[in-house]
Structures are given as structure tokens and as C-alpha cells.
Amino acid sequence: MQTHEIRERFTNHFVKAGHVAVPSASLILDDPNLLFVNAGMVPFKPYFLGQQNPPFESGTATSIQKCVRTLDIEEVGITTRHNTFFQMAGNFSFGQYFKEGAIKHAWALLTNSVDEGGYGFDPEKLWVTVYLDDDEAAEIWEKEIGLPADRIQRLGMADNYWSMGVPGPCGPCSEIYYDRGPAYGKEGGPIADDSRYLEIWNLVFMQNERGEGIGKDNFEILGPLPKKNIDTGMGVERVACLLQGVDNVYETDLLRPVIDAAQKLSGSEYGKDKDSDIRFRVIADHSRTAMMLILDGVTPGNEGRGYILRRLLRRIIRSARLLGAQSKTMDVFMNTIMDTMTPSYPEIADNRERILRVAITEENAFLKTLESGTQLFEEAAAKVKASGASTLVGKDAFALHDTYGFPIDLTLEMAAEAGLSVDTEGFDTLMAQQRARAKADSRAKKHGHTDLSIYREWVDNNPTEFVGYDNLEAESTIVGLILDGEKVNEVHAGQQVEVILDASPLYAESGGQIGDRGEILVGDTVLKINDVQKIGKKLWVHRATVETGGLGLGDTVTAQVDKAWRHAARQAHSGTHLIHAALREVLGPTAVQAGSMNKPGYLRFDFNYTEALTPDQLKQIEEVTNQAVDADWAVNTIETSLDEAKAMGALALFGENYGDLVRVVEIGGPFSMELCGGTHVAHSSQIGPVAVLGESSVGSGVRRIEAYSGLDSFRYLSKERAVMSGIATALKAPSEEVPDRIAALSQKLKEAEKKIEDLRQAQLMAQSGDLIHAAHDINGVRVVSVRLPDGTSAGDLRTLALDVKNKLGENAGVVVLASAEGAKVPFVVAATKAAVAKGIKSGDLVKAMGEYVDGRGGGKPDMAQGSGSRAEGLDAAFGAVATVVSQI
Template sequence: MSSAEIRNRFLAHFEARGHTVVPSASLLLDDPNLLFVNAGMVPFKPYFLGQETPPYQRATSVQKCVRTLDIEEVGKTTRHGTFFQMNGNFSFGDYFKEGAVEFAWELITGAQESGGFGFDPERIWVTVLPEDAEARDAWKRIAGLPDERIQPRGLKDNYWNMGVPGPGGPCSEIYIDRGPQFGPDGGPEADEDRFLEIWNLVFMQEELSAVRAKDDFDIAGPLPSKNIDTGMGLERVAYLLQGKNNMYEIDTVFPVIERAQELTGKRYGAGTAEAAIDDVRFRVVADHVRSSLMLIGDGVTPGNEGRGYVLRRLLRRAVRNMRLLGYQDPSLPELLPISRDKMGESYPELVSGWDRIAQVAFAEEEAFRKTLAAGTQIFDLAAGEVKQAKASTIPGEKAFALHDTYGFPIDLTLEMAAEAGLSVDETGFRQLMAEQRERAKADARSKKGQHADTGVYRGILDANGPTEWLAYETLETESRALAVLREGAAVGALGAGEVGEVVLDRTPFYAESGGQAADAGVIEFDGGVLEVLDVQRPVRGLVVHQVRVLEGELGGAGTTLHAKVDPEWRTGARQAHSGTHIVHAALREVLGPTALQSGSYNRPGYLRLDFGWLNALSPEQVKDVELVANNALRADLPVSWDYMTLSQAKDWGALALFGETYDDSKVRVVEIGGPWSRELCGGTHVEHSSQVGTVVVTGESSVGSGNRRIEALTGVEGFAYLARERDVVHQLSTLLKTKPDDMVARVAEMVERLRQSEKEMEKIRLAQLLSGGAALAEGAKDVAGVRLVAQRVDGATGGDVRTLATDVRARLVGDAPAVVVLIGAADGKAAVVAALNDAAQARGLKAGDLVRAAAPLLGGKGGGKADLAQGGGTDVTRIDDALAAVTAAVAQG
């Protein structure tokens, strides 16, 4: 039975029993707790948690899933795979244990000709929680299972919860006895290779108030309504029904192995010890190719963090295992289409989106091939040095150099070391990585003029408590100086013109964070004024102002001050930060939900936003992003914010940047237009989108593999940019004496005329150059029986010299040996070309030798064939010496 047929039968079975068929959600479902959807129930979590009312009481789905915790185990066992499909049926306050048992039993034991899976009832075992008498009774009464095939197992095996407070309940797992050839008798408790789990029925019936471990939690009481959540592994059912030994040999996976066998000449399942190693490699290739296909299909692109890093690792492991199997050519163009054809039977979007998928995958393989070429050589040298020294560990600095210089990921270094019988000093590697990050942070701090040692700030915080931060409430505060610092040490005063730091007990200044630049403004005191240069939080809870004394002398701690944020600056900052959120939402609307922000920076009137995307945006896409953003401004969308726990924010659908750290006790969620833009953010914002003024996209560029950057202006700065462009258009239209609407056509016409003129001028120049060929040929000298032309040609580039040299050689007719060596001089560079006829070559002279005689004297090098060679250099002062060297070489040859 094919995998597609298993899928269709499962859905049809439950649809016939009143379940709504729900399509698989994307692997990138918005759930900040997960990199990828890893279970069939994930899309239904809001219903189980009571956050949303389900639109149906019964549902069924076949959900795409990816689990990446055991990537290294893929291929080594029959149960570890990264991508899999989870068949599930769900009840939201409708049927409970009896219904779940009845539906499951009907499907797995039903005759295949009637739409069932046709498993032998005598081979079926189940497990239940020991105290779950209701489930045990259901299996005995509905399925007729004897007591010995209903095994009790504890909380670790037969109780389900989400790992956090919320719903939970006992579960019952269904196993198939594969036979004595796979292990000992005695049911799942004895052996889980012979007794293979295919389905887990979860009975959600309790509310958990605390979860400390899978088998250690507190039950607050019963759930208001009891729910059913089940998960059947499609791949496991497939290899049982297809008579295979593991998931790698089923119909949607094994064709990749078959093609890999053809490409490598190796045989899968040969049975020898050496072949067993290759078998693991074949399985890794098949699994990772399919998983990569599904991830790219759902919008993931290779990168160095998060989802992108997982995909990059899968692709590169697949490519490298093909190389270990002996195939050195690009392998993904051969393997990925095989997986597409098989998985496309259930997921047609893989076929329709193939061009994009192929572009992403093939580009990553090409990049990795270049990385391997450089990194493998360095690794082999390092491994050779270790073995020569009779050691067994590759030093951490070698692993770090591979990572830092050659882009060689540490996991690949670890794998290659293990294959070579070596280990890697991971501790040393991690330490060097940490030092690199700290250097980057210190560099950033130094650029801001801050003191790198946070000890002094920690002392201020411990003595006075956290800064009362009022940036959201006001632009001015009456404050008191808790400390005055210069170069990281407390001082009693700061004089006029001096730069230092002031810590206040309360402040209205926004400290740089979340991509938003710090506020500008002044701090006034009796008899003086401080200009605020920067505002930072060197330690959590403490706000530090970097200042320059404009007037007066600032006393030390205890001085009373008046802090004032520049209102124009704050207005521009609010416009830019809200504009960043709007551009992010516009990008996701135009490009799709996978265009997620990976970084941002905004200051008054300016924003930049980095996002994951493989290719440059087309001009049309950039226009669309700008249009969607400005339409959002015109719609005057409300901007609001609220505080909640991190888990509540995630459940609400708020976007959080991967890798960012948030305090679960309280986070701030900013909404623009409700769910259209909902992000975790601590920045300052406008109150309505129209207050942003305008969004003018000024640039789109690359900031690394798989990442793009979009830049834009907002507010007055945006209007000023448009005004400057208008002025430029006006000036050009005046100069060209044409209307603005006709200007593009007018400029295009002028450019074409200029291009034609340049072509004509080039023809004239080349004709003039070649016109001197006859004179050069006539001036040939006899050197040891060779007709030699060795001349300097001023103003001639390399191409010019080559053309002229071959022309002069053609003019030296006759049977005598002829050699032409010309050296051009243009733009401070020398270009040398040697051209020889057949007779000169027969004499033993070679053009490459003559160029190599001249080029070193010109400060360069060169070479080529016996009849024609070329070189160059940067020292035009020694052209005469180079020509003399050529003459001497001809005389000696």
C-alpha cells in the first residue's frame, strides 16, 4: 500500500465518521516555542488551550513534521528521521476514550478492500496507564484484546503533557508485533523493535498547574471539557504495510537511495561490515534530501541561525555523504527531483514551486562545494599533524580557524574527526567562539565610548536600585545624579567640554535597544547644560547617559538636574520605529510569512530592516512593499501595546526574533492594525499609522547568504527625499528640454546615441593602432637569424597590444623565423604580448618563455602557449629593460 494511499485512507476513514479534514499546516507555523511543527496537534494547540473556540468538534489531518534533536542518529536506527507525517484525529469536547478506541480499531483491523489497513488483530498490543481502568475496559470490550496484550506502563510512557502548565492526560499506545525475527517476545515492555508503536491516543482530561518533568507534575483538577488528540506515524505504518524493515525503504524515500546507488556504484544492503557504513550514508542522504525538500517548500532558506541553519546542515550532510559514497559531482540536481516526484503526489505545491526550491538547494550545494574544497585541505593537514604527533585530538584553535576562516561548521569538523579516529577540543573551540563574541561586544562598546568593565555600574545598581525609566510616559523629568563617571571611574565634577557619564535616579530618555537609537536631548542643572550623546543599559535595570558639558561645571552625585528629551528627535524616532514594523508586515504580505525580520536599526527619519530571503527583490516587489506600507499609513491603523507574559504573547501570535532573550514575567506587545502587525517590542511608537507620514524605500541589498536588507525613510526625511528627487527631475527636464514624463525615453535615446558614438570612436582608434603595424613590421631587425620586432607602444592596453602583435606577425611573411614582442603602457600599467610564427617555434623559441623573460622586470608575471603569450606588470619605467631582455633571450635561443 503506497504512502499516498495510507494517507488518503486515514483521512477518508475519519471524514466518514464526522471529522472535518484539515489540511496540513506549514512546517513554519507561527509558534515561537518551536523552530518547526513537530507534532500533529501543534496547529490545534489554541483549541486545546482554550484560547480559541474550535470551528468544529471533530477534525482529522495528516500534518507535516520535522524533529531535529537527533540529526546525528539519522540512518543508524530504524526510528530516527527528521521529516515525517503524523496522521491524527481530534475531538474537542465531543467523543472521548471509547470513541477514540473504536475509531482506531476499525481502521487498523478493517479489511483493505473495505478501506482499512488490514492488520491482524492477533498481532496488536496496546499500553495503558496502570490506573486508567476506563481505557483498559474500552480495549477489552471494543477490541476484544486479552489482558496479556494490554500492558500497563508508567507516567513516562503513558501520560502526555506539553511540558508547561495546561492540559494533560493519560494515553494509550498501539503496537504491532513484527515477529520473533525482530526480537524477544513479551510485548512493548520487553522490546520496542519487535513491537513497533504506530499510534498514540491521548486522552486530555486534566488541568496541570505545574510541570517539573514528564512524570512529575501537579494536577489542578479536571478539564472543563475532555479532548482527544492522536498521532499515527505514517512512515511507520508504510513500512509495515509495504513489508519493509525500516522507514528508509518505503516508497517515498527509497527511490532516492536507488538513484544514489546508480550514481555512486555502491550497493545498499550488501551485508558486509564495510557496506553497513555505506548503508548509513545512503539513509542519511535519502532522509535529508526529503527533509530539505519539504523545508524549502515551506519557505526556509539556508542560513547561519535557527531554521536556516537546520536546513543548511541537512543539505550539506546529504551532499557530503554522497561524496563519501564516491560521487564528486553535484548530487542534489540528481536526487531532489526524485523526492519531488514521490512527495508531490501528496503535496502538489512541491511541483508548482519547484523552480524556487531547486534554485535554493542547488545554490547551497555549489556554495558548500567551494567550502569543502578549501576546508577539507586544511582539515586534512590538521588531522595529519595530530596523527604525526601521536596525538588524538584536533586543537580548538584549528577547529576555530576552520569555522572562522573557511566557513567550515563545527559539526562537520566533529564528524570528519570521528571518521579519522580523532576527537576535537570542543571546549577550546567554544572558548575561542566566546572570546570572539566578547571582542565584538567590546568593540561595539568602545565605539560608543563606553567603559567595558560593568563592575562600576553593578555597584551603582546595587546601592541605588534600578533606574525609574519613564520614556513611555514623559519627555521631561526632575532627576538626581546617582553617579558622575569619566573613563569608568566616579569623579566629583565634569568641566566644560568634557565627556563623561551620568546616572540618574529617573529619566525620560530612551536607551538604545531593539534596533532603536537612543534619544537625543539635554540635561540642565543650575548654571549649566549637558548634551546627551548616547543612552545605554550596560547592566540590566540601570540607564546610563553619555554626556558632553556644554556650559558650566557639573558636580558629582547628588546634583539636581532636569532631563529633557528633544521632542523633534522623539517624534522622528517613533515614526521610524513604527515604520519598521509596518515595512516588516508589508514584506510578509508581499513575499509571504517566511520573510521574517532578522535584525533592524532605526533612528529619526531612517530605518533598515534585515530579513531572511534568498534572492534580490525585483523592482516590482520593492514597489509593492512600499505601496502596501503607504496604504497602511493611509488607512490610519490604530497602534496599541499591552503587557503580558512571554507565553501569552506567543500564544497570541506575536512575532519574536529568533535568538532574542525575553523576560517571561512581562513583555510588551505592539500591534498595528490588530493581527496585521503584532510583535514583541520595547520601542517608542506613534499612536496611529498615519503619523509615520510616509515610507520611502531607498534601497534593497544583500547582507550575507540568505539575508537581504531594505532601507527606507519616514516622516519629514521621507518627504525631503522625494522633494530632492523632484528637483533633480525638474533640472534634468529643463536641461533636456522635455517634459518629465518623456524624460526617460529622451535619456535612453541619448545613451544609445552615445553608445553608438563610442563604438565608432573605438573602430577609428583601432584602425589608427593597426595602421602602425606596417611600419613596425618594416622595422624588424635580424637577431641571430630571427626577424624580431620588439617595441614599446604607448597608450595601448593589453587587448590593444594583443591585436597589434598578431597583426604585425601576419605582416612578417616568408619562411624566416619571426618574433613580435610588444609592450603597451597605459594608466600606469604595462602589458606585454609575444607572438611567434611556426618557423620561430621550430627554432625552439616559445612565446611563453619570452613573456616570462620580460614580465618580472615589469613587476608582474605572465605566460601562455608557444605561439602566443601575454603578461603584465605595474612598473612602466623598466619597459626598455624588458625589451632588452627579450632581445637577449631571442639571441640565445
């Protein structure tokens, strides 16, 4: 049974049972605790935490959620069941059915025949575990399902008690296992061997609330939850492994094609060697994870999500190289995995070119890293051999890995080829220390979960009605007041407060548009609104200063938007849509939005693109944008279903979760059509001129374009015109000739500077003869020891010293030059071949000088240099050189 069919059967089973099918959320959610969605329940977390009521009338839901877990990335390929990306099929009940319902639903789907819509598993091969004292679950399994008591095993909190790792919902769980037979391990059930008995489904009975603590079993159970909930997770990849009769999750229909492609590219054969097999599996697993991350808007970087993606891509490239691949591989791997995954995720087709561009760009960059890393390794290996040792120390191996991104596997292989070993214990120690720091940081972030429970009452019972699309003023009722994090009944002049209204015309920050500014008025009371934030997508929180008077719960007030603010904000937001459309017209569909921010008069737009834009491209983008402004297109908004919006061609933002009903903003028909809840102008001409300021890089594969709109654009252009006029006047040239005039002047300046430098160098070299005449003999060695005028640079000292040394010819000679350059005292020593043959070493002389000028330095026997900070010690330093030479 193909994986796509396994997914379809799961969804159909639970929809027929009355569950609402919920599409997978993006792998990237706005959650301070998570880099990526790592479990099927994550998108439902507000309902389990009690922050919001579930929007499903049935109180039940089902989903097949994309998940990524990378904490144990090194285990990929070693175990038979570990994937960094996996699909978690789940069914959820929010206060409806509980243990019996969850168990019966799971058992029916697993054991019903294929003709009945089930998976057709043999009931005789299924085992379950329950929590130690969960007699209720054990009894349901035995008496209701008919599972023999000897196939029901009990485990402790570490294995069969679930929590999110922070205070909140928790409860016992029951896990379902499939017995793969004696070929996979010993008998005795999951307790005896969890490789033979493969876990395929976890049923969590969320019934309690946990307290503080760290780890899976080191926390207190505070008491029961108001409602008993169900959260289950079935591993789609593991079920596919069993139903397709393959040994591991890497050989299923979704990943095996990548392994086959890797065999062709590398010339190695899968199934012949343990180490090679691990590399094949890493390639297959990481290719899919990387592709899905790029699909959801992640780009390679040096921290956070970007670092994870970069690490995955580099492990793919490294594994392919170790298998023997000589050419670039990312194009083949990405295309292969996109072919296998598109039936389940059709949006891959629309993003294929962008995904390839990001992956291939990273491959090209890492191949350069491999080249430089190889050079660094060879230098480190040469030092080891020169010292007479045979082991590359762990510190050097770790530096290659951590600082330069050079994989340890390649370090080990190259060391073996060079006849060296690697201090792997030292390397592992440093890696363990790094992981410990990362885990500690992760725990700290996890406990930093923002407490939004104070808003729960209003989110559930008094969601804000936004009336600001058509009105800038509205009569509202005060339904909530928060002062210093506490609910209050009234507020007074001078206080900073949060005000919750039953209806508001002010836009709350979202979609890149910052919140409106305005006022709340009643009688003599004036509250200045400084910001508006959205909680749970339902509640508008107005952050305000009480300037005069006071307010109380239940008061009827007038809320009004600052008209000038809103006008300029709408210009910028609509301008952002035009910039996006212009980018796609000029650069192509791979220029996909990666974030935006707009406020009155200003906008910035981040987009996925791997190359810097040329001046001509920027000019085109600005021109296309302003052509759209000049076209005076109507700006239309359409409320429709998400599926219909996508069918219309509306663009959606990565990482954003949309409800069933969405708002489409359309400007100029097919020119710009996006899902957007922001405020906009009525016609494109109302945006006013748009002035593009420039573009820059904000991370690997992400560019940022910035622009002004409306009056701010006019002011910027007016200022630029004034600057240009001033330059044109100074040059006595028409403005259109200014660029050529400046280019010509710049060229003349460069030529003049070169002539000046040539003259300076000639004057410098002219001193050589005088310096040689100033030489004095010390035991048959001609010594030139001179302090040059202050300001002479270290580079000039070196150039002159070499010239004097060369003019000394076959004679034994030493050239010592120094100067004072600001607070620094540079000095140089050069020795002829004959002087070196006598035993004179420039490095020793530099060290001797350093003691007198509070400096240090070094170099080779024939040339060395240093720098100090005490110019008054130079005479003594020259004397020290003479003493050393006289003693040789």
C-alpha cells in the same frame, strides 16, 4: 514512548512538584560567549551568576531547551549518541532544594511507572557516578534511594565537576547511566564502558565559585557560593532511544523518517554498510539542526552562525550524493523533519515556506559549487598525473575543501576513481591547524565575557520605571552614579558619567530603536544625555556629559527627552512597522524580519528573502507603506500574555526572549500587529511620507531595505525633485519623458562608442602592413620588433601581434611588440608555426625581455606576454630577443 510524550511527562512531573514551566529560549541569544545556546542552563545564567534575582516566586523552574553543539561535527553518525541539535530537559533550583531534592526528583521520574506519569525504567539497570570526594551525594544515593554501593562510581574533575569554562559558579555533579546490556559492551559500570552504560541525566550541584583557568580540571576553587543551586540536564533524545528500543539516537521517531526518505532518494539501504550508515545519520541529524536554526532566524553565510548552517546543509547534500542521490533532496528532507518536529514546536507550521526557501536556495548554490569543484579537482588531478606522481598533495585537497567548499569525502572518492591517492596526513594536519585556531579564538571570546556585576545591585533592587510612553519629562531620583567603571557618590562638570534614575522618560536602546537623547536638570546643573542602554532588561543606564554644575546620590532631578528627537524617532519606528507589513503584503509571509535599526528620520529593515527585489516590487512596497500613512490609522498598544498575543496574530522577533506580559503594537487592525516595546506615533499619518531608498544584500538569504521618514523623507524627495528638474531642463523635456530620453541617449552613446572602437581597431590593424615591411631577417627568421606609441594597451598589443603573425603566413617569423602604458610596460611575443618548429619559444623570449624592463611574463610557444616597469630598457630588451633568435 514517543519523544513528544517524553517531553510532556518531564514537564508535568516538575510542574506538579511546584516548578515554573519556562518555554525554550531561542537558539540565538545575545551572549558574547556563545554562537548558539548549548545547554539547558544558558537562559538562566544571569540567576546563577548572581547578576539578577530569579523571577520565579517558588525559586524553582523547569524547561526543555533547544540546544546546538557543533564543535565535534565530524563525530556525527560515527558515535551512537552524538547530535548537533538536542533537547535538554532540566529542572533548576535557585537556593531552594539541593542534592537530596535533585536526586529524588530525578529518580522518581525515571523509575515511576508509566501509569504514575514516569518513564518506567528498571531501577536494577541504573548506575550513577559522583565526584571523587562527594560523600554526601553518594550517601543519598545509597541510603535514601537504595542504590547498591557497587553501582555508585566516583570520577574526577574532568568527568564529574561542572563549570561554565570561565570564572563563575561551579560544583560537583552526579550522572545517571542506563545499562543497555552485554550486547553493547563490557561489564563494570560507566568507568568501564560508556557506550554500554549510556548517560541520560546530569545533576549539577552548583555550590562553589571557580577562578581563572583553561580546561575542565585546570582551575582553582575559590570558595562557596552565597546560595546553593541546582542545574540538571536530561537528554531527551537519549531517553527516547532507550524507551523506543532502538540502537542509537538517529533511529528514534524524530529522525528515522529522514533516514527512510534518504533511502528512497538514494537507492542505498540503511544498515548494510558502515560508511553509508554514517552518511544516513549525518543527513538525519543535520536536517533537523539546520531546520531549527533557520526557524530561529539563521541564514547561510560565510562566518559565525551563518557559516555553521551552511556547513550543515552542505554536509547533507554531499552525504546524499555519496549515497547515490542524483536529484535535489532538500525539499524532501526539510518537509520530513518539519513533520516530525511540529508537534513539539508548532511555530514550524507558520514558517514552513520560509524554511524551505532558505534550504533549497542553499542547495542550488552548493550544487553549482560541486560542479566547479569537480572541474578544479580534475585540473589538480591532471597536474599530478602529468608530473608522474600518484598522490594529490594535502595542500591541494585542503584548498578544495577550505577555499571552494569541496568536501574531502568527494575528493577521496574521485581520486580513487582517477587512480590516485590523497595525502590525507597533510590534509589532516592543515585541518588540525585550522581547528586549533578556531578553538583558540573561541577561548579568547569566552574569556571576553562582559562584567555586568557592577549593575547587579540596581538590577535586583532598583529596576528603572520607564514612564516615557506618555511623558517626555519626569521628576526622578539619582539612585546610582558610575564614573570610569566605578561607583561614585557625586560627579562634576566635564565628566563622562553613567546615571541611574529610579524613573526615566527616556527610551533605552532595544528592539532596533536607538536610545533617546535628552537632559538631566537640577538648579544650574545640566547633563546632556548621549545614549541610554538597558541592562538585564530592567535597568536604564543614562550615559551623559556633565556640562555644568554637579550631581550627588539621592538628588531629585528632572529628566527630559529631546522632543524633536523623540518625534522623529517615533516616526521612524512606526514607519519600520509599516515597511514590514508592506513587505509581507508584496512578497508574502516568507519575508520575515531578521533585524532592524531606526533613528530619527531613518530606518533600515533586514528580512529573510533569497532574491533581489525588482524596481516594481520596491515601488509597490513604498506605495503600500504610504497608503497606510494616508489611512490615518490609530496606533494602538495592548498589554497581554504572550500566548494571547500569538493567538491575535502578533509577529515576534527571532532570537528575542519575551516575558509573560508583552506589549502589542497594532496599526490598522490586521495590517500590522507586532510585539514591540518601542515608542510610536498616535496615528499613522503622523509618520509623514516614507521614501524608500533601495534594497541590498547583507548576507546569503538576507536582504536590507532602507528608507527615510517624516521631514527627512520630504528633504530627500525635494532633493530628488530638484535633480530631476535640472535634468529635465537640460534635456528640454517634461520630467515624465526623462527616463526615455536618457535611455535613448545612453543607447546612442553606446552605438557611438562602438563605432569609435571599430575605427580604432581598424586603424590598429592598418599598421600590420607597415610592421611587416619593417621586419628584418635573422638566420632565416623574419623578426618584427617595434615599440608602439605610449598608451597602447596590452590587449591592443596582443591583437596586433596575432594579426601580424597571421599575415606572415608559412614563413618563420617572430613578432615582438611593446609599449609604455603609464607606469607599466606591457610586451607581447608571437611566433609562427615555422618559427616554433625551428625551436623558437615565445615564452623564452618574454623571459629574456623581462630582465631588461624589470618585469616578468610567460605563455605558450606561439604566444606569450609580460609586463615590466622600466620603459628605458626596451631597446636592450629588443636586442636580447634578436640575440636569442640568432643563436637558434
